[in-house]
Amino acid sequence: MTVKMATSNGGSGEKPLLESDDGYVSDLLSYSLDRLNKEPELLKSDSERIQRQLQEVAVKHYRAFITTAECIKTVHGQVQSVNQHLHSLLEGLPVLQAGCKEFSAGAEQIAAKRLVNRQMLSQHGALLDLLEVPQLIDTCVRNGNYDEALDLEAFMGKLCVLHQGVPAVHDLQAEVKAISQSMLQQLLVRLQSAIHLPECLRVIGYLRRMSVFSEREMRQNFLQCREAWFASVVEELDRDQSYDFLKRLTDCHRMHLFDVVMQYRAIFADDTSSADATSDGGLVYSWAMHRVSAYLLEVESALDRIADGSALASVLDHCMYCGMSLGRVGLDFRGLLPSIFQKRIHAIVASALSRALEVLERSLHHHRCSPPYSLMDHPPVAVFTNGVLAALNELRHCAPAALQQTLAAALHDTLLQGASMLLRYHVTHTLQDSEAALFLSMVRTFAEVAAPFLATCFGRVYGGDSMVHLPSALEPLRELLLLRASNLEEETTADPAKEETKDETSQVAVNGHGTKPSTEATTKALLPENAASKPTPSTSPPAASPANELPIDEIPVEEHDLDRDQSESTALQ
DSSP: OEEEEEOTTSOEEEEEOOGGGHHHHHHHHHSOHHHHHHHHHHHHHHHHHHHHHHHHHHHHTHHHHHHHHHHHHHHHHHHHHHHHHHHHHHHHHHHHHHHHHHHHHHHHHHHHHHHHHHHHHHTHHHHHHHHTHHHHHHHHHHTTOHHHHHHHHHHHHHHHHHTTTOHHHHHHHHHHHHHHHHHHHHHHHHHTSOOOHHHHHHHHHHHHHHTOSOHHHHHHHHHHHHHHHHHHHHHTSOOSSHHHHHHHHHHHIIIIIHHHHHHHHHHSTTOOOOOOTTOOTHHHHHHHHHHHHHHHHHHHHHHTTOOOHHHHHHHHHHHHHHHHHHGGGTOOOGGGHHHHHHHHHHHHHHHHHHHHHHHHHHHHHHOOOOSOOSSOSOHHHHHHHHHHHHHHHHHHHSOOGGGHHHHHHHHHHHHHHHHHHHHHHHHHSOOOHHHHHHHHHHHHHIIIIIHHHHHHHHHHHTTSOOOOOHHHHTGGGHHHHHHHHHHHHHHHHHOGGGHHHHHHHTOOOSSSSSOOOOHHHHHHHHSOGGGGOOOOOOSSTTOOOGGGGSOOOOOOOOOOOHHHHHHHHHHHO
């Protein structure tokens, strides 16, 4: 319900009834008609009364109204200013909103980092242990604690698999791999040192745990490392003394080569000697054959510097024992030794025979036939005989049956050359009658005593008959021997009393007592007593007869200065 009321400026309008007017409306409804008719007048009178009161109040409180108007004016201006600021605020709100969003995002990141830092702080001990793993592995490797180092490496590998997206874990894994390479080098270096089977088993176990080599590569690396160590051991041997060097070299191969093969068999128990290309069973035997070949080359090279027969025989025995010992692992190389030693034995004997010929030639060049010396009749023949006996003494220590014919031919050539030298001396020198008689006596001694004696001694070295054909070796002296025989017959016919002189002239001082022993007697005097027996020659290449255990005695010829001998001979004449 609405009530129309006149405004002060004469306008009209409708205003909704206030709740406070409900009571007045209720009163109007309870009035009578008369009362309602009087109500406008009453209201007018009230209005006039209120108007008068209002005027009185306005007059009475005009200062307040003025102050209020000024205040309203001021408030209006301030409201305008506030309105402008509100517009500015509304314009800056998008920027503020963007800044708040940016701050919110940064705050979220900071909060996330803070959460990570809190988690890191809570796991500080575990993280510190992880970061120290590479350093700990390095310490274990330096101290030789390979088991602990491999355990830590396996732990890091598992951790890397579980946390593949964590960069720090990959960095730690890279450091661990670098240290593992250092550990691998240390293990390989240990294989290149003098270690025994238990240590080899441990090292190979570590290498297998590292899983860096396949099974074939593992075997190859093992043999390569042992080869490097073996070569270093051989290089450290003193090569100044060939005999001692060969003894130590043989002992080294006998012990170390056997040990390496046994280590390989124990570590790689499934190894076989199959020739199949897919099998690595031939690795150890290929390496062993390489070492044996290198050993034989070293032996052959060092034998060239050994000129003593007894030392050669000792080295041969040592090598044979080494071959027999290595035969337990299938490396018996004794069948390869005869050719090497036969070559050296032949060279030693040939060299000694050549020296004997050189001595004979020098002696003949400086010798002048003169009255007999106190200890010998014919020094050149005696010195030549001693030279050949020296060669046979070298041979008796180690007399290979395979060289019997070769050495017999060498002795035959030596006797032939000696006979040729005597013939050449007779042709190139002009001798007086007395000198010619003594020279022919020397030729007869060479042909009838020295040559048969040397041939017999050679036969005793091999425990059988001599294979030297003396008639062909003494062929150059045939005419001289016939001349000597005719001279003796003429002397015997002219003066039988000179028979005794003939016998004395033909004597050869082989025993230092001025008597002429027969060839058989001379052989018995210069050979051991048990040389008369003839044992059956052995079929093995280095075998020698029991008669060779004692040396052949040489003719006791005193060493003389050749110039002094010549002057003494001139004085005696």
